[in-house]
Amino acid sequence: MTQFKEKYTKLYENLSDDDQIAFDSLNQEFDKNHVAQEAKYKKLYELVRNMIDNNQNYIDYYNQKTRVLAKNESKELEKIRGNFWIDVTILLFYFAVLYIAMTFFIGEIVLSYSVVLALLLIFVMVPFMNHGIKHQASGRGSHKTGASIIFLLLFVITNCLIIFMSSSFLQVLFIDSFDVSLVDSLLFGLFIIIAAAALYFILSSSEWSTKIIFIIILIYSLGRILYPLDVLNGLATFIVKYFMYIGLVIIVLMQLYRSRKKNR
Template sequence: MTNYKKEYEKVFSGLPEDDQLAFNSLNTEFDKHFVTEDAKYEKLYIMADVMVRSGKDYVTYYNAKTKDVARVASKDLPKYRNKYWSDAAILGVYFAVLFSASIFFFGEVVISLVLPGILILILAMVPLMNHGIKHQSSGRGNKQMVSGVLFLILFVGANLLILFMNSETLSPLKITSYDASLVDTLLFVVFVIVAAASVYFIFSSKSWASKLIFIVLFIYSAGRLIYPFDFLNELSEFIVQYFMFIGLIIIIIAQYLRAKSSNKNES
């Protein structure tokens, strides 16, 4: 099997500086479209090799901005499934753990408008992380410095918001809170982490049956999280009392249909 990354690097090393800059930009643009690594390097190798064989430079041969060239070229290339949302979910798991740690530290469960603000920051951080931090680690970080710095600013800011959520400064954003026992606090923390992890597996799992399992876990965990508070009482009571049983039935039926479909395909 051809190692297109090595083949591309050989061709790339012989390119003039301007063409190297152009192909570095193409590399970045393919990443923005979440093209898989193998497909990306195969395409870059083909594009660079064809250009070199023509005896022309990038500007003359392609006569278009790297953004436009990559957008067209990436349409038919395989892409990472739900890459944006799975990356966002990974950050969500991290902040869920930090939020859980803050609950233990302050000894109080606090629900604040800071939390939806954190979600917005996470969604803003993902493209900055992909186009900044990851590219710098791969040796293409000179032009990604701004993205990397912005990511770090948002990341540190989100950390500070969670750590100081219980402070007087952010108290106007507090929705509700309650002092829980150690056992209740531990259960709350467990369901925070389970809910965050479920979101990650919903987006990263390939099987729809697996997704269904984690959707059920997420809904049940969300119900358990809002259950102690004095809002959405009827919904949370229904989820806590009945949804897990309903979810189990749904999962069993889904697994049965999946197994039945697999048996038909094998026969």
């Protein structure tokens, strides 16, 4: 827990119920404006401190909706960008591991529209996760039970779509299956994980040189994923056989650039 979060929490606990509700809402509005955690709690502490020092409640002292106040106060605060996509990538990584586990369990690589549907559900469930589970975990989500239930329901459905992707129950969504060797299965699973990890670092990194390195890794991983599936054969073959060398040159150049930048 950060210094300002501790200070804010102590003051928050002594507020009236109405003021706690107001600051819960304000807290959530700061999150919607992508304010960094340390900056958010520092600002919340300042806001509640000023209100208490003037011996007033939220409505009398600030006299504006929490959405408006948070928007105005957020303009000069440090921001965190891309939270949605980072959360998508984290869930994607989890379901990628689940898909790989099922691939080994089934003994073949399965292509199914159920996997496509699972990918779409990941995008749908992230907002419910952010407004439900995360808020409840932080102690300010008492009014977000509905969002949490929807997230958990979507999460279970997505798990089922992947776990039962080759079952007769989802046969209508089945596309094709590929009987590959154990080595190819291991490589397939490995590069799915690498692709998910690369996507995470692309979205979370602030340096463009780092992004380029992981874009190269992502492209190569996608080529390795497609290679055993007889999908986009020409492109997959080019990526596996030739793009690796091009990518290595670019990665080395980016690493040299980063080293020179740090030594300046």
